Amino acid sequence: MDGQATRSPAMTDVARLAGVSHQTVSRVLNDHPNVREQTRLRVRAAIAELGYRPNRAARALVTGRSQLIGIVAQNSTLYGPASLLAAFEQAAAEAGFAVSVGSVGRLDRESIAGAVERHLDQRVAGLVVIAPVKSADDALEGMPAGVPLVTIDGDPERSHTLVTVDQAAGARAATRHLLAAGHRTVWHISGPPDWYDAAWRIEGWLAALREAGAEVPPLVNADWSAASGYDAGRMLARMPEVTAVFAANDHQALGLLRAFSEHGRRVPQDVSVVGFDDVPEAAFFIPPLTTVRPSFSAVARAGLDLLLAQITDPGTPPNRVVIAPVLVERASVAPPG
Amino acid sequence: MDGQATRSPAMTDVARLAGVSHQTVSRVLNDHPNVREQTRLRVRAAIAELGYRPNRAARALVTGRSQLIGIVAQNSTLYGPASLLAAFEQAAAEAGFAVSVGSVGRLDRESIAGAVERHLDQRVAGLVVIAPVKSADDALEGMPAGVPLVTIDGDPERSHTLVTVDQAAGARAATRHLLAAGHRTVWHISGPPDWYDAAWRIEGWLAALREAGAEVPPLVNADWSAASGYDAGRMLARMPEVTAVFAANDHQALGLLRAFSEHGRRVPQDVSVVGFDDVPEAAFFIPPLTTVRPSFSAVARAGLDLLLAQITDPGTPPNRVVIAPVLVERASVAPPG
DNA sequence: GAGGATCTTGTTATCGCTAACAATGGCGGG
């Protein structure tokens, strides 16, 4: 016997050892009330002795439930998505769900659709899609109904359940903060135009300027990278009238700071800068960056709660949760001149 | 019929529609050679018409193979682990494996052991553990033999398969580079002492100093954070004899740069700095940071290859792959004085 | 103390698939 490659023990093995039927073992495993205490202990002992662990595949087959949640995210080290992913795994693990990750190289329709397909193949109980761009949302159109779905930072026009960070509010707070410091107006370096996050940050920025009756300077387009922030900064640094800039994320702000530094424009004495995300390093930029902090863990918790609600009760209507970000004040903002 | 909640189609449904037995459908699905072309097409058509997708649980149950790979990583936005995770998912997806992630809050023994347990419960075909500290390796001791396992940046003394970045070589290159620029010696800010990565970087630093016959200054302890780099920098900035510093990672280096900037010590004119990791932002630090770049995608590819080899042939002996990092020269290094 | 409710346990069927074997029909060789 010992010489053989022993297959891992099944429920019947436990049953035999404990002197009960396999069904009783199943009952013990699932905490059914009607099992005598003594029997329960015998079964538990047998389980421990054999090192038995239930076969999820068999259980999934008969119950039709997989206890698996799929997450689709962009394969990137962008701070926001990466944090979200980690927070989600944590929250799901606590709820007894396993998390399967489908990471995509780009957020185009095909990539997202492919990742979703792979998850459906696995019969996930629910799906979380971090879908901050239109093409991602589009890819979800064709999804079979009935699969619980939560999107993060997706399009609020869509009908499915959604968790978003209130980007516009964050952007408005950032812009107001700069105006309150005495700046006549605030320039904005935006994220890639197809990202909703970027669009809402623009919207919040515009709203704050209009509320204050400030002149609206031309929008500076960029992507999320430090490189694009640097490029934008090299241009802005030549324009003396630019005294306050709101960057769409902290990495851009970093590039911006360097461009200003190279051109001899001091931050915050000559130019004030505010970022978005509050990456852990933001406090150590030169100077420390005032920025907007969204709570990724709050997003993840809310998202998972909504998803579990849908899984438990498929009738749950689409829902919407908005997480408010907070402004973190550091040294990169000062009055003009 | 349409009024009923229709359960998703099974193989027999496809078989009925195509006018064959379910076994023939199975053969088509698994690309068995002995199926008439015409039959194959009929089955394919039926599959498409019903939108049939095979039930992984049923397949896993009968074959005993799960096509699932588990990854255990720290739940953090540390750049290294996050990049590795993304790279792994990508590589595994290409090989037709799903990836289940178990993220842990801390890298202590219990957390790791728990995450491993959860994966074993899921009957993963193989396990990748990013285990850069001793406690993580320890947690793997008790693992049942026979589960394919690859650790990343783990302890080379252990007997299991391992992929590591050659931290020592990277550290030596960084230190040599500073010495070659004319510095009499190089100070080092280290990572947390229980991380192997940190230990090897210290080792490489020491080796380079000794090779060159340079004096070995006291080691400055820190963790991976920008904050700890900043603290270390505030101390080093007061010491005029410090002209070259090798930081254990880029975030520390960022904190260092800010501390030097605050104390009026210019980089690179007064002090040269080299980091480790090459985070995307490193090129936009003030000044742009010379650093060491490990290839995370190479690590992930190598790790997955080794894992798949073990999965396919359980007899595969433990193996070891070392990935060499490269020095990326930017503007943070100059001759002294 | 009889009868029914309740607790406890066991028996059987079933989930959807693959593996093993059986059955059929066409083909070529002797």
Place this chain on the structure above:
DNA sequence: CCCGCCATTGTTAGCGATAACAAGATCCTC
């Protein structure tokens, strides 16, 4: 023309769990 081989397809038996039902044992009530 018979036999055996191969290509093709079907039949049957599980994989390891849960669900549904059945059946003793125990308990309570009147």
